[in-house]
Amino acid sequence: MERPSINLNFSKESARGGQTAAKTIKGSQSVYRAIAVLRGVARHHHTGITSTELCDKLDLTPATTHRLLQVLLSENILTVDPYSKKYHLGLELYLLGSAAHDFAVREHLAVHLDNLRRLSGATVFLFVRSGADSLCLRRIDGDSAIVGLTIAEGSRRPLGVGAGGLALLAAESNRMVEKVLRSNTSLYGNYFDVSIEEIWRWVEATRKRGFSFNDGRLKTGVRAVGIAVGPPSERPVAAVSIATDDTRLTEALRIEFEQLLRVQFENQEKSLLNLDEKLFGGLR
Amino acid sequence: MERPSINLNFSKESARGGQTAAKTIKGSQSVYRAIAVLRGVARHHHTGITSTELCDKLDLTPATTHRLLQVLLSENILTVDPYSKKYHLGLELYLLGSAAHDFAVREHLAVHLDNLRRLSGATVFLFVRSGADSLCLRRIDGDSAIVGLTIAEGSRRPLGVGAGGLALLAAESNRMVEKVLRSNTSLYGNYFDVSIEEIWRWVEATRKRGFSFNDGRLKTGVRAVGIAVGPPSERPVAAVSIATDDTRLTEALRIEFEQLLRVQFENQEKSLLNLDEKLFGGLR
DNA sequence: TTGGTCTTTCCATATTATGGTAATTAGGTT
DNA sequence: AACCTAATTACCATAATATGGAAAGACCAA
Numbered sequence: 001m002e003r004p005s006i007n008l009n010f011s012k013e014s015a016r017g018g019q020t021a022a023k024t025i026k027g028s029q030s031v032y033r034a035i036a037v038l039r040g041v042a043r044h045h046h047t048g049i050t051s052t053e054l055c056d057k058l059d060l061t062p063a064t065t066h067r068l069l070q071v072l073l074s075e076n077i078l079t080v081d082p083y084s085k086k087y088h089l090g091l092e093l094y095l096l097g098s099a100a101h102d103f104a105v106r107e108h109l110a111v112h113l114d115n116l117r118r119l120s121g122a123t124v125f126l127f128v129r130s131g132a133d134s135l136c137l138r139r140i141d142g143d144s145a146i147v148g149l150t151i152a153e154g155s156r157r158p159l160g161v162g163a164g165g166l167a168l169l170a171a172e173s174n175r176m177v178e179k180v181l182r183s184n185t186s187l188y189g190n191y192f193d194v195s196i197e198e199i200w201r202w203v204e205a206t207r208k209r210g211f212s213f214n215d216g217r218l219k220t221g222v223r224a225v226g227i228a229v230g231p232p233s234e235r236p237v238a239a240v241s242i243a244t245d246d247t248r249l250t251e252a253l254r255i256e257f258e259q260l261l262r263v264q265f266e267n268q269e270k271s272l273l274n275l276d277e278k279l280f281g282g283l284r
Numbered sequence: 285m286e287r288p289s290i291n292l293n294f295s296k297e298s299a300r301g302g303q304t305a306a307k308t309i310k311g312s313q314s315v316y317r318a319i320a321v322l323r324g325v326a327r328h329h330h331t332g333i334t335s336t337e338l339c340d341k342l343d344l345t346p347a348t349t350h351r352l353l354q355v356l357l358s359e360n361i362l363t364v365d366p367y368s369k370k371y372h373l374g375l376e377l378y379l380l381g382s383a384a385h386d387f388a389v390r391e392h393l394a395v396h397l398d399n400l401r402r403l404s405g406a407t408v409f410l411f412v413r414s415g416a417d418s419l420c421l422r423r424i425d426g427d428s429a430i431v432g433l434t435i436a437e438g439s440r441r442p443l444g445v446g447a448g449g450l451a452l453l454a455a456e457s458n459r460m461v462e463k464v465l466r467s468n469t470s471l472y473g474n475y476f477d478v479s480i481e482e483i484w485r486w487v488e489a490t491r492k493r494g495f496s497f498n499d500g501r502l503k504t505g506v507r508a509v510g511i512a513v514g515p516p517s518e519r520p521v522a523a524v525s526i527a528t529d530d531t532r533l534t535e536a537l538r539i540e541f542e543q544l545l546r547v548q549f550e551n552q553e554k555s556l557l558n559l560d561e562k563l564f565g566g567l568r
Numbered sequence: 569t570t571g572g573t574c575t576t577t578c579c580a581t582a583t584t585a586t587g588g589t590a591a592t593t594a595g596g597t598t
Numbered sequence: 599a600a601c602c603t604a605a606t607t608a609c610c611a612t613a614a615t616a617t618g619g620a621a622a623g624a625c626c627a628a
Contacts, residue, residue, distance in 0.1 A: 028355045028616070030585065034315045035359050042383040048415075052605060061587050066607065071312045075319050076438045081415030085594085085606070088414070089384035091421065091438040097381010099326040100373035130372065131332070131365035137375065154360045154375040313584065314616060336574060345618050350576060369575075369625090 030068070033060060037068045041078055041087050048086025102128065105238045106137050109229070112264050113140055113240065119260050120242050125151065125224075127164035127239045129172075132180045133157060134165035134239070146222055146245055158184040160199050161191045163214040163226030163241040169199075170206035171228040171236040177203055192217050211258050212241070221245070225257040229265045240265070314352070317344060321352045325362055325371050332370025386412065389522050390421050393513070396548050397424055397524065403544050404526050409435065409508075411448035411523045413456075416464045417441060418449035418523070430506055430529055442468040444483050445475045447498040447510030447525040454490035455512040455520040461487055476501050495542050496525070505529070509541040513549045524549070 040054050055065050069087060072078040076092035105128060117124045117140040126138040133156040151157070159169040159180050169177060181196050188199070194217070206212040212226040226241035242257045324338050339349045353371060356362040360376035393410060401408045401424040410422035417440040435441070443453040443464050453461060465480050472483070478501070490496040496510040510525035526541045 028314050028318070028351055029614090030312050030314050030616085031318045031352065031355045032359075034312070034318065035361065038380060042380050045383050045386075050605080051607090062606075063587055063608090064585080067312055067585080068315065070607095071315045075316070077319065079414065079419065079438070079440070081417060082440075084415050086415070089380075091384075091387055094381050094384040094387040094390075096322060096326050096373075097378050097384070099329050100375075100378040100381070102329075103375055103378040106378075130363065131368050131370070133365060135363065154363070156363070156366070334574080335576090346575075347577085347618055348616080351616080354576095 033058070033064065034068050034072065036060075037065065037072065038077065038093070042089055045089045048081060048084060048088050050085050050087070054087075103137060109238060109240070110138075113138060116240065116242060116260055116264055117142065120257060122242045122244045122257070125164050125226075125241045125243060127168060127241070128237070129159065129168045130156065132159055132183050134159050134162070134168050136164075137238070142244065144245075146243060157191070158187045160184070160202070161188070162218065162222075163212045163224035163243065164239040166202055166206055166212035166214065167226035167228040167239040167241065168236060170203045170212060171230070171239075211261065212239075213254065214241075214243075223254075225254055225261065227258075227261040227265065317342070317348065318352050318356065320344075321349065321356065322361065322377070326373055329373045332365060332368060332372050334369050334371070338371075387421060393522060393524070394422075397422060400524065400526060400544055400548055401426065404541060406526045406528045406541070409448050409510075409525045409527065411452060411525070412521070413443065413452045414440065416443055416467050418443050418446070418452050420448075421522070426528065428529075430527060441475070442471045444468065444486070445472070446502065446506075447496045447508035447527065448523040450486055450490055450496035450498065451510035451512040451523040451525065452520060454487045454496060455514070455523075495545065496523075497538065498525075498527075507538075509538055509545065511542075511545040511549065 036058050037054060037060075040057055041049055043049075044053075051062065051065055051069060054060070054069075055062050058065070060068075069078065069080070073080055073087075073090075076090045077096075078093070079088045079090040080086065081088070106126065109126060113124050113126055121143045123142040123146055124138075124140045125136060127134040127136055129135070136151050136153055136155050136157075139151060139153055151162070157165055159165050159172075169180060172180070177200070181199060185196060188194070188196075202212075210227070212228075214222065214224045214226070222243050222245065224241045224243035226239050228236035228239045230236035230238070240261065242261065244253070320342050321338060321344075324341055325333055327333075328337075335346065335349055335353060338344070338353075339346050342349065344352075353362065353364075356374075357364055357371075360374045361380075362377070363372045363374040364370065365372070389412060390410065397408050397410055405427045407426040407430055408422075408424045409420060411418040411420055413419070420435050420437055420439050420441075423435060423437055435446070441449055443449050443456075453464060456464070461484070465483060469480060472478070472480075486496075494511070496512075498506065498508045498510070506527050506529070508525045508527035510523050512520035512523045514520035514522070524545065526545065528537070
């Protein structure tokens with residue numbers, strides 16, 4: 001398992017408001033700042049970062065920075081080397097992060113996603129099921145960006161929406177599909193205009209074919225091919241999809257994508273079986 | 285790598301003040317609360333937890349809880365399933381925690397520590413070097429608790445103090461030992477009353493013997509045997525020590541502990557070499 | 569539908585986080 | 599060693615802002 005990279009924007013203004021900077025929840029300013037501090041330290045974890053460096057980067061006063069650092073320190077979220085005065089991430093943060101162990105699929109499948117990205121040239125997604133949603137864990141953009149793409153890492157959509165979400169849904173038992181569709185009924189309208197029965201047909205088509213296919217019926221106008229990956233005859237660990245713009249996905253290309261997916265995951269059962277054990281009972 | 289456990293105290297009053305509840309940094313109340321919320325969610329990550337459940341557990345008002353949840357949500361530290369209204373840990377927290385990758389030694393050596401605990405019946409420690417300190421990553425209490433034991437997980441002591449810290453120090457180069465001793469000089473008085481030259485002799489004895497030995501010279505009155513573990517002829521990844529009360533560690537027992545340590549780690553070079561690569565350049 | 573529970577918003581108030589200043593400590597230079 | 603400079607930490611009056619009550623809005627189950 002390789003070290004995952006931190007993808008955070010870490011600029012001057014990041015002390016207030018997060019990456020989805022648009023909506024900053026009123027109140028709790030200090031929590032935002034604390035998170036900014038945390039990110040700052042995370043970015044320099046291996047080498048360590050001093051209080052003043054953080055002041056500069058985050059544009060906070062020394063006093064505030066110091067106070068926040070003390071709080072995080074007292075909770076063992078951070079650690080400080082008293083001699084170099086450099087701050088590092090603490091054991092507590094590691095444990096907290098480790099509790100979100102589900103996301104380890106990210107690293108386990110990283111190499112496959114990179115392969116797919118390279119071989120297809122298209123945008124590649126990784127999803128897991130989380131409740132009645134599919135949760136995007138990773139997105140590697142293709143050679144040409146897909147316009148109007150809303151699926152960010154960490155974002156959710158109801159299961160059944162999009163190739164990834166459909167692959168995950170189709171891999172569930174009928175009982176579960178039923179349950180999911182019921183609880184999501186009112187939401188599908190945001191994505192397409194079809195009946196629940198129609199989604200059932202998609203599920204069945206997906207099962208028969210072994211791949212999910214999004215033929216551009218989504219309002220976003222993206223076309224994609226998806227596959228559920230996981231140990232044989234078990235519920236899937238995740239779903240991977242390859243997506244391009246509406247216009248680009250010809251029938252030939254679709255078949256090529258299916259081939260790529262098949263090849264990439266066909267001998268992964270054993271390693272996924274192992275992984276499955278850890279992940280089951282997780283978010284889902 | 286098994287899922288690490290969260291050891292957090294998660295009681296009513298944990299919303300204010302952390303585990304080292306004694307010193308609550310004045311100001312930044314909301315940060316403490318946010319961390320409490322985070323812990324609350326972490327504890328129920330797999331199943332998810334609702335806003336009201338958190339209210340009860342943390343003894344916060346619905347409004348406050350909701351606001352904090354929104355902040356953490358907006359930073360992707362948390363995730364919510366909009367249908368079940370249950371909160372889970374988010375991708376961002378996972379990435380943040382993954383940045384503290386150093387601590388993965390915890391899991392890599394976990395089974396060995398458990399073995400040692402079982403075979404020795406004594407208290408077992410895991411340390412890594414962090415700057416001029418030894419940082420305790422894990423402590424598994426023995427059959428009988430050691431009285432007055434101050435070494436908590438996440439706590440630091442100057443390198444050279446205690447069996448673990450001495451093992452780590454002795455494994456460093458002479459140049460580094462020199463540097464560490466210089467920067468820590470004024471602090472050793474808190475632990476024992478010996479000269480720097482005496483510590484140098486301990487270092488040399490440790491190197492010759494292959495084990496560090498704390499013969500109760502510490503003010504805490506604990507005796508312990510330690511060993512540095514890591515790939516051959518490289519700087520060590522960590523140190524492991526077995527400790528008991530002052531009175532219990534007879535010469536025979538000491539030799540037994542050395543045997544246990546030797547056996548436990550003697551064929552680990554290859555796996556540690558691999559680990560070493562990831563960890564180097566980390567905290568140290 | 570209705571009733572009840574859980575979630576979310578709003579707002580005046582008092583709590584409490586803030587940043588200026590100052591004291592202390594550390595690091596580097598002559 | 600003794601200086602100087604820079605960084606870190608403590609203090610405190612003030613203003614900003616997080617707080618919790620109450621009420622509105624969702625949601626679910628009869």
